[in-house]
Amino acid sequence: MNKNIFQKIIHNEILAYKVAENSDHLAFLDIHPIKIGHTLVISKKSNRDKIFSLSEKEFISIMYFTRKIALGIEKVIPCNRVGIFVMGFEIPHVHIHLIPMDKESDGNFSKKRIVLSSKNFKFLSEKIKNSIRKI
Template sequence: MNKNIFQKIIKNEIFAYKVAENSDHLAFLDIHPVKIGHTLVIPKKSNRDKIFSLTEKQFISIMSFTRKVAIGIKKTVPCNRIGIFVMGFEIPHVHIHLIPMDQENDGNFSKERIILSKTKFQFLSKKIKKSIEI
């Protein structure tokens, strides 16, 4: 069975700008963000592709982790709020998008994505990581 990109990130086969990690979850910057600070949260041990197919314990655990990551992003990236999106059509692995938002349109996945330099990604990931209390 072929591994998807998230499974490769979990196994450190593909680099990611990680901002938080524990034994069950991983959060990292989206490399094609809709807004600066756009972060993905994934479970490390489940290969399910739909969030509501997680067990209740897994669901509560990922949401608790996601909350901590969102609070850290909000401390770091100027915005009105952090939007949470669960769609999962592009990669068959449960993932949650956390997006800094000032207006509803900031969560529009159809708009052109932001391009950031490696330096900006490194700076942003380190800054967010310092603000997250896991």
């Protein structure tokens, strides 16, 4: 079976800058962020590609986890709000984008992505991880 990139991240076959994890979910920084702090939340147990195909229990669980991550991002990244996006066209695995936003255009997935160094990703992931621990 071919694993998608998220399944490889779940199995630690690919490096990810993780900010939170439990037995069912994983949150990590998007390697090609739209904005600094752009974080992905994925299900570790389900490899379905549509969020509404999750069971009610799985849906509520991932949303509960996502809320905690968003609150942690808001504590670290100055922004007006954290936007939540669910599209899933590029990788067939349920995933949620959390993007710090000040204006609606900050959620434009067509715009040029930000490039960060490994050092910056590590620093940012630790800051967000520490803020989530305090929630």
